[in-house]
Amino acid sequence: MTAPEDISVRNREAQEAVDRASTYEWGFSSDIEQEFAPKGLNEDTARFISAKKKEPQWMLDWRLKAFRKWKELQAPNWAKLNIAPIDYQDAFYYAEPKQKPTIASLDELDPEIRRTYEKLGIPIEEQKVLAGVEGARKVAVDAVFDSVSVATTFREELKRAGVIFLSISEAVREHPELVRKWLGKVVPIHDNYFATLNSAVFSDGTFVYIPEGVRCPMELSTYFRINAANTGQFERTLIIAEKGSYVSYLEGCTAPMRDENQLHAAVVELVALDDAEIKYSTVQNWYPGDAEGKGGIYNFVTKRALCQGKNSKVSWTQVETGSAVTWKYPSCVLAGENSVGEFYSVALTNNRQQADTGTKMIHLGKGSRSTIVSKGISAGRSDNTYRGLVRVGPTAENVRNYTQCDSLLLGDQCGAHTVPYIEVRNPTAQIEHEATTSKISDDQLFYAMSRGLSQEDAVALIVNGFAREVLQQLPMEFAVEAQKLLGISLEGSVG
Amino acid sequence: MSLLELPSARDENWRWSDLSALPAILDRQPSGTVPEALPWIECTREGPRLLFVDGKLAAERSNLGTVEIGMVDADPADHALAKQIGREGWRLRLAQDHAPQGLVQIIHVSTGAADHLPAQIELDVDAQASVVETYVGEGWINRLAQIRLFKGARLMLSRRLLGAGGYVSITDRASVGEGASLTVTTLAAGGGDTRLDGRIVLAGLGAFAEAGGALLGRTKQRHDANLVIRHEQPSGMSRQVWRSVADQQATCSVAARVEVARGAQKTDGVQSLKGLLLARTASINAKPELEIFADDVKCAHGATVGELDRNALFYLASRGVPQPEAQALLTQAFVTDAIERIGEEAVREAFHANAVTWLGAA
Numbered sequence: 001m002t003a004p005e006d007i008s009v010r011n012r013e014a015q016e017a018v019d020r021a022s023t024y025e026w027g028f029s030s031d032i033e034q035e036f037a038p039k040g041l042n043e044d045t046a047r048f049i050s051a052k053k054k055e056p057q058w059m060l061d062w063r064l065k066a067f068r069k070w071k072e073l074q075a076p077n078w079a080k081l082n083i084a085p086i087d088y089q090d091a092f093y094y095a096e097p098k099q100k101p102t103i104a105s106l107d108e109l110d111p112e113i114r115r116t117y118e119k120l121g122i123p124i125e126e127q128k129v130l131a132g133v134e135g136a137r138k139v140a141v142d143a144v145f146d147s148v149s150v151a152t153t154f155r156e157e158l159k160r161a162g163v164i165f166l167s168i169s170e171a172v173r174e175h176p177e178l179v180r181k182w183l184g185k186v187v188p189i190h191d192n193y194f195a196t197l198n199s200a201v202f203s204d205g206t207f208v209y210i211p212e213g214v215r216c217p218m219e220l221s222t223y224f225r226i227n228a229a230n231t232g233q234f235e236r237t238l239i240i241a242e243k244g245s246y247v248s249y250l251e252g253c254t255a256p257m258r259d260e261n262q263l264h265a266a267v268v269e270l271v272a273l274d275d276a277e278i279k280y281s282t283v284q285n286w287y288p289g290d291a292e293g294k295g296g297i298y299n300f301v302t303k304r305a306l307c308q309g310k311n312s313k314v315s316w317t318q319v320e321t322g323s324a325v326t327w328k329y330p331s332c333v334l335a336g337e338n339s340v341g342e343f344y345s346v347a348l349t350n351n352r353q354q355a356d357t358g359t360k361m362i363h364l365g366k367g368s369r370s371t372i373v374s375k376g377i378s379a380g381r382s383d384n385t386y387r388g389l390v391r392v393g394p395t396a397e398n399v400r401n402y403t404q405c406d407s408l409l410l411g412d413q414c415g416a417h418t419v420p421y422i423e424v425r426n427p428t429a430q431i432e433h434e435a436t437t438s439k440i441s442d443d444q445l446f447y448a449m450s451r452g453l454s455q456e457d458a459v460a461l462i463v464n465g466f467a468r469e470v471l472q473q474l475p476m477e478f479a480v481e482a483q484k485l486l487g488i489s490l491e492g493s494v495g
Numbered sequence: 496m497s498l499l500e501l502p503s504a505r506d507e508n509w510r511w512s513d514l515s516a517l518p519a520i521l522d523r524q525p526s527g528t529v530p531e532a533l534p535w536i537e538c539t540r541e542g543p544r545l546l547f548v549d550g551k552l553a554a555e556r557s558n559l560g561t562v563e564i565g566m567v568d569a570d571p572a573d574h575a576l577a578k579q580i581g582r583e584g585w586r587l588r589l590a591q592d593h594a595p596q597g598l599v600q601i602i603h604v605s606t607g608a609a610d611h612l613p614a615q616i617e618l619d620v621d622a623q624a625s626v627v628e629t630y631v632g633e634g635w636i637n638r639l640a641q642i643r644l645f646k647g648a649r650l651m652l653s654r655r656l657l658g659a660g661g662y663v664s665i666t667d668r669a670s671v672g673e674g675a676s677l678t679v680t681t682l683a684a685g686g687g688d689t690r691l692d693g694r695i696v697l698a699g700l701g702a703f704a705e706a707g708g709a710l711l712g713r714t715k716q717r718h719d720a721n722l723v724i725r726h727e728q729p730s731g732m733s734r735q736v737w738r739s740v741a742d743q744q745a746t747c748s749v750a751a752r753v754e755v756a757r758g759a760q761k762t763d764g765v766q767s768l769k770g771l772l773l774a775r776t777a778s779i780n781a782k783p784e785l786e787i788f789a790d791d792v793k794c795a796h797g798a799t800v801g802e803l804d805r806n807a808l809f810y811l812a813s814r815g816v817p818q819p820e821a822q823a824l825l826t827q828a829f830v831t832d833a834i835e836r837i838g839e840e841a842v843r844e845a846f847h848a849n850a851v852t853w854l855g856a857a
Contacts, residue, residue, distance in 0.1 A: 078507055080786075392800075394775065409790035412757070422781040424800040427772030433783065433798040439790045 037094035043067055045093050046200050052094065053169040056176060066189040066199030073193045079327055079356040080385045080417055083298065091263060093201045093234070154218065161217050163247075164209035168236050171207035178209055182240055186269035186306045186333070194265040194300040194327070198234045202267065205235035210245035210276070219475055221250040237268040241276035243309060248279040250478055262287075264323075265300045274309030274336070279317070281474050283482050286322035291380075293352030296324025303330035304360075307339035307368070315342040316359065317473040319482040324353060329387065331360035334368035334396075341370040344470040348486060349382030349414070358388035358419075363399040363429070374405040375467045377486075378414035385417040390433075394425040403433040408466055410439065460486070502575045509575075511748035511780045512690055512719045516662060517609075520635040525549045525608040533602050534629050534657065538841035542597030545585060549634070550603075550610030552585075561595040562587050567613040569641045569668065574692065577639045577666035584613035584639075589622035589648075598625050598839060605632030605661060613639045618648035618675075625651045627842050633660035633687065642669035644677055646699065651838050654708075655682040655849055656689055664690040673699030673728075680837050681708030682846050683718050684853040691720040697731040697759075707736035709833040711853050712745030712777075719747075725754040730761040738833040739770040740826060740854075741777035748780035753796075757788040766796035771803065771829055826854055 037048045046063040053059075075086070158165050164175060171179050189199040206222045222237070241247055264286065270278050280303075289296025299322075305314035316330040332341030343359040361370040370390070378384040386405045407416035418435045440462050448458035463486060464471065471479055501517065502509040529548050533556075543560030546553040552564060567584045571577030587599060603612075618624060622645075630636055636658070644650055656663050663683075671677050683689045695704045710718035724733040739747035753764040770779030783796040803825050811821035830850050837843040 407785075407787070409787065409792075412760070412790045414790070415786070415788045417787060418783075418785040418796070420781075420783060420798070422770075422779070422798055422800055424770065424772060424779045425777075427775055427777065427802040429772075429801060431798070431800040433781075433796070435783070435785060435794075435796050437785060437787050437792060437794040 037092060039092055040089045041091070041093060041201070049094050049201055049203055053172065055169070055172055058176075058180065059172055062184070062189070063200050066196050067201075069190050070193070070196040070200055073196055075193050079387070080383060080419075081325055081327060081354050081356050083325055086263065086298065088197075094203050157217070162211040162214050163216050164207065165220055166207050168202070168205040168207045168238065171238075175207070175209070178240065179207065179238070182238055182269070182271055183236075184269075186271060186304050187267050187302050192302060195267050195302040198236060198265045198267045198302070202234045202236040205237045205266070206239075207237075208239040208247060208249065210241045210247045212242040213244045214242075215245065216247040219248045219250055221252070233262075233264045233266070235266045237266070239269070239278055239280070240271045241273060241278050241312075243274040243276060246277045248475060249281070250475060251280070251282045252285070252478075252481070262296075263298050263300070266302070268301070268303040268330075270305035270314055272305065272307050272309060272312035272314050272336075272339075275311045276309060277313040277315075278305065279315045279475075280305075280330070281478050282316075282318040282320075283474075283478050283485065284318065284320045284322050284326070285485060287324075288322050288351065288353050289324040291351045293324065296353070297322065299323035299326045299328060301328040303328065305330075305332045305341070307332055307334045307336050307341060307365070309336045309339070311338050312336045313340040313342075315344070315473070317344040317470065318346070318357075319470070319474070319478075319485065320345065320347040320355060320357060321485045323355070326353075326355040326357050328357045329359055331362070332370065333362045333364065334370065335364045336368070337365045338367040338369075339365050340368070343370075343372045343374070344473045345374045346377070346467040346470045346482070346486070347375070347384055347386075348377040349379065349384045351380040351382060353380075353382040355383070356385040356387055358386045360389040361391070361401060363390075363392045363396045363401070366395075366397045367399070368396060369400040370402075372401070372403040372405070373469050375470055376405070376407040376416055377410065377463060377466070378407065378416045379410040381413045383415040383417070385419060387419040389421040389423070390431060391421075391423045392426050392429040392431070396426055397428045399426065399429040399431075401429070401431045405435045406466070407435070407437045408439065408463070409437065500575070508721060508750075511717075511746065511750070513688070513717050514690075516688065517635055520662060521609045523608045523634065525606040525634065527606050529553070529604055529606065530631075533604070534631065534845075535600060535602070536598070536627060536841055536845045538598055538839065540597030542595050543599050545601045546604065547601070547612060548604045549606055549608060550612045560599075561589065562599060567615040567639075567641060569613055569615070569639055571639050571666060571668070574666050576637055576664045576690065577692070579637055580611040580613050580639045582613065584615065586615040586617075587624060587626065588615070588617045589619060589624060591619045592621045593619070594623040598627060598842065601626065601628045603628065603630045603632075603636050603638070605630075605634035605636045605658065607632070607634045607661075609635040609637065611637040613641065615641045616650060616652075617643045618645060618650055620645045621647040623649045625839055625842075626653070627839075628652075628654045630654070630656045630658055630663050630685070632658050635662040635664070638663075638665045640665070640667045640669075642667060642677065644669070644671050644675040646673045646675060648672065648675045650677050652677070652679045653682075653837050653842050653846065654680070655846055656685050656687065657849060658685040658687045661687045662689070663687060665692070667693040667695070669693070669695040669704075670698045671695065671702040671704055674701050675699060676703040678705045678836060678838070679707075680834055680846075681720075682834055682849060683708070683710045683712070684849045686714070686716065688716055689718040689720075691722070693722040694725070695723070695733075696725045696727055697733065698727050700728045701730040701732075702728065703732045705734040705736070705836060707734070707833050707836070709738045709740070709830045709850060710747045710749070711740045711830070711850065712747050713742040714745065715743075716745040717748075718745075720749045720751070722750070723752045723754060724764070725756065726759040726762045726764065727756045729759055731759065732763045733765070735766040735768070736833050736836070737768045738830050739779055739781075740773060740830060741770065741779050742773040744774075744776045746778040746780065750782040750784065752784040752786060753794055755787045755789050755792050755794065760789050760791040762789065762792040762794065764792070764794040766798075768796070768798040769829070769832075770800040771826065772800065773802070773826075823854055827851060830854070
């Protein structure tokens with residue numbers, strides 16, 4: 001066993017690792033000419049964005065309706081979050097790189113933006129394909145830079161499969177019937193404060209439509225980056241999987257280091273019809289603020305899936321390492337018979353980060369099943385909360401739910417909280433919930449180090465083991481990135 | 496008198512409560528009729544017996560012993576129901592190393608209206624007491640208990656709610672000192688609605704608290720327990736074991752939280768919340784919550800909701816046990832988990848008998 005002085009040494013090393021991790025590798029900003037909407041938020045902001053996007057009248061009406069509703073709403077305060085009041089008038093709601101690109105590949109992109117993506121280290125697969133590497137795995141990429149989608153790749157190939165993969169503003173123009181049918185169907189405009197705000201001023205995002213029986217031939221991917229100062233990013237993602245289709249969608253997020261808090265309020269809506277499956281993976285690495293909690297992104301996201309069809313399935317996987325404040329509950333409305341919802345989450349908080357995240361599984365369909373695996377890791381002076389709801393409606397027979405939430409605390413200045421709600425209205429349901437809280441045990445550490453691992457490697461190994469159930473749900477490219485992210489933040493962080 | 500403001504379901508701590516019956520009860524007049532036979536528990540060591548009818552001591556049928564009537568120092572202003580409660584109530588205060596002669600029994604009878612009564616239990620170093628409270632009648636019985644246990648003190652507090660109807664609300668504020676032990680067990684096996692609030696602070700090193708019970712509901716009953724155990728010092732241990740059974744249109748809700756303050760290392764907290772649904776119109780809600788600010792702790796919770804285990808039913812059927820009997824047996828076993836912690840045998844058996852009676856009345 002370890003002597004007390006070892007622990008103090010380890011605490012120091014942990015602190016050093018935390019300090020290292022607090023230098024944010026993706027914290028550069030790019031000098032690109034930007035065009036902004038006038039600062040502040042009023043009906044004209046919505047009109048400006050709508051006009052910029054050359055949107056049809058119905059879309060503008062929808063935005064205005066949402067804005068009027070938003071003015072009546074109050075910001076929610078039930079989460080375990082301590083947020084300074086947000087001045088919604090002191091932000092730009094629209095920023096667009098000035099040379100509006102009309103391009104098909106990243107090659108033609110503004111070199112500055114291109115370099116930004118290279119610095120992000122993200123479109124590696126894409127670059128491989130462009131360079132003609134044989135056998136490279138194809139990933140179609142949509143990149144959203146501040147408010148505008150700048151490049152959507154592989155469009156032609158996807159088109160041949162019948163898949164529509166567009167920025168949402170293009171989709172509004174090119175496929176208005178689809179957008180109109182589904183937009184706001186899963187997350188209605190009056191849903192909650194941040195979703196309503198998003199409905200009024202959403203600037204861009206991704207639209208995916210997978211036709212009946214089609215297995216999307218490649219992974220679809222979107223990278224979001226907030227670049228301009230004082231900009232809020234409000235993207236809107238809508239994915240529709242028709243009967244018997246399958247799609248795997250990846251999402252990554254970064255932002256430059258800034259002293260002020262930036263706002264990110266996205267809405268993601270997924271619809272899965274009969275026998276369709278959507279796999280939605282997120283690696284969220286927005287700027288978390290510095291060690292003293294200055295700056296960082298406020299991440300207020302509403303993500304919800306409607307499993308409308310029989311045997312439909314939606315699987316959410318998220319790795320949350322960034323953002324000063326995370327308020328995010330990817331949910332599934334399991335309306336279809338035998339539909340399946342899954343939620344796999346790793347949330348890591350460090351320094352003064354605050355995360356309040358979890359899921360809702362609303363069981364309405366007979367035989368619907370859900371699995372929730374949540375792994376929270378807290379370090380520094382951060383707070384990490386799992387908040388989840390499992391609800392079984394009176395007509396939902398034979399529902400199964402399994403929930404497991406585990407928390408790992410690194411250091412004695414952080415907090416780990418679990419707030420699960422279970423509401424059951426049908427006796428045939430089988431609901432199980434388990435939670436544990438622990439720290440890295442001395443025995444585990446001693447064992448790993450006796451095998452020749454350095455302390456940092458040993459901790460990284462144990463943490464990766466702790467999060468393994470979730471990480472193995474990620475597609476390959478993301479799994480690598482996610483492990484790297486966890487490693488950077490956690491090497492040596494033993495409490 | 497009327498309640499000016501009742502919290503609504505929009506209020507997080509009251510989201511599963513239904514207080515809509517209370518204003519009507521407040522306007523009712525008590526009938527004053529007390530039943531002849533009261534559910535006193537016969538035990539070998541008889542102790543003080545107190546009978547409160549509509550919140551007033553029925554002296555002729557009581558034997559105060561070490562319990563006194565007097566002012567209770569409590570400030571429940573932050574609680575929507577407890578703030579209705581006045582200052583005069585019953586007090587059990589024991590000096591160092593003292594234990595009252597036998598079991599303290601208190602029966603609260605409501606004859607139809609609302610009554611409010613505080614209580615104070617203060618046990619000095621190494622003192623011990625065992626208290627049983629029984630609630631009968633059909634008005635609104637509103638209670639507040641202020642509990643303080645000094646070093647090494649031990650209190651076992653058992654409550655059973657047997658009223659045919661009406662509403663019982665009990666608010667506990669407890670502080671448990673170093674090495675002291677508090678066990679609160681509640682059995683709701685009547686026909687009324689219930690709201691239980693508890694806040695137990697483990698204020699001393701190595702303190703122990705156990706709070707739990709069984710909530711049995713049928714017709715349109717609503718039982719709602721809302722409990723917080725807060726670990727403020729290292730090496731504390733807490734257990735929360737709740738069993739809910741909901742039949743017909745009943746709703747049983749349990750929100751239980753373990754809080755571990757910064758520095759309360761070596762805390763060991765366990766929650767076990769289980770719900771059993773006997774009808775498709777019944778509801779079970781559970782919220783096992785952990786709030787942890789220390790890293791060297793062992794906290795776990797488990798929650799399950801479902802119907803009786805089909806394998807167990809099949810097993811009993813294969814042994815020739817008729818189905819209603821098999822269901823009753825398994826339901827009893829399920830409930831027993833939560834009341835078997837009661838230390839006094841006579842009390843445990845009485846509670847068990849009450850649970851069996853309730854289960855058999857379907």
